Amino acid sequence: MREKSLALSKEAERIILDTTKDRLVDIALRVDNADDYARVASEKLSHFYENLVFSSLDLGVRSGKALDLGTQFGLCAISLAKQDFDFDITCFQDSRRFMNTGKKFAEKDMVEEKIRWALGKQESLPFADHSFDLVVSGFDMHHWENPVQVLNEIERVTKANGVILIGDLRRDAFGAMIPFVKTITHLLKKDMVYSELKHSFMASYKKSEAEALVKCAGLQDCGVTSDLQFIYIKRARPEKKHIKVEISQ
Numbered sequence: 001m002r003e004k005s006l007a008l009s010k011e012a013e014r015i016i017l018d019t020t021k022d023r024l025v026d027i028a029l030r031v032d033n034a035d036d037y038a039r040v041a042s043e044k045l046s047h048f049y050e051n052l053v054f055s056s057l058d059l060g061v062r063s064g065k066a067l068d069l070g071t072q073f074g075l076c077a078i079s080l081a082k083q084d085f086d087f088d089i090t091c092f093q094d095s096r097r098f099m100n101t102g103k104k105f106a107e108k109d110m111v112e113e114k115i116r117w118a119l120g121k122q123e124s125l126p127f128a129d130h131s132f133d134l135v136v137s138g139f140d141m142h143h144w145e146n147p148v149q150v151l152n153e154i155e156r157v158t159k160a161n162g163v164i165l166i167g168d169l170r171r172d173a174f175g176a177m178i179p180f181v182k183t184i185t186h187l188l189k190k191d192m193v194y195s196e197l198k199h200s201f202m203a204s205y206k207k208s209e210a211e212a213l214v215k216c217a218g219l220q221d222c223g224v225t226s227d228l229q230f231i232y233i234k235r236a237r238p239e240k241k242h243i244k245v246e247i248s249q
Helices: 010-018 020-032 034-046 048-056 072-083 096-108 148-159 171-187 194-204 205-215
Strands: 065-069 086-093 114-118 132-138 160-170 223-224 229-234
Touching: 010 020, 010 148, 010 205, 020 194, 034 048, 034 072, 034 096, 034 171, 048 072, 048 132, 048 160, 065 072, 065 148, 072 086, 072 096, 072 132, 086 096, 086 229, 096 114, 132 148, 148 160, 148 205, 171 194, 205 223, 205 229
Parallel strands: 065 086, 065 132, 086 114, 132 160
Antiparallel strands: 160 229, 223 229
């Protein structure tokens, strides 16, 4: 295994600093509106998380230990638990409030016994080296204080032949997503939601920036792709490297 990067490159440092202001505002607003967003995420946005899980399964893993890394309210873990595959699932959250909400969602979907929950910081995962066959993360990367450090941790806890799929917003796609953002604003019946979601997009990364972060982290055999709305960091099993990931509406 390539030695992990211990320091940020100048380019990675600039990329992270450029999004810091929007990330901090996004995190504050996320906490303030957690209950409203949880309702909409589970009722109206669940297909995004489900499609991300389906895409991760297409990358060549069907069993083993799976980690949902920071997906809000554990919606990827819950979606995976609902599938008919033999996974030992752990959901990692950085917010006890979000974790407790996720547990309620899991109980509602009758999969609470299939998921373990862990709480902490993404930059320091409490798992042994090479623990997981699958690591999936849905729309959490733009919240990470130090994405390079988190990517290093993902590399550390994933098995050498393990699958990785990280899906997130794409900053330069906000214009194309305005109609969708307005729909969410209407569903929540809060005028400020438009501004709040804009901060989420502005805290996220362009494809070229994500590529620079992955390169700095030294993440093995990981590629970065994008569609009209999202970016994806993925590592597939060798026989599945040609699989295209796309979870658009």
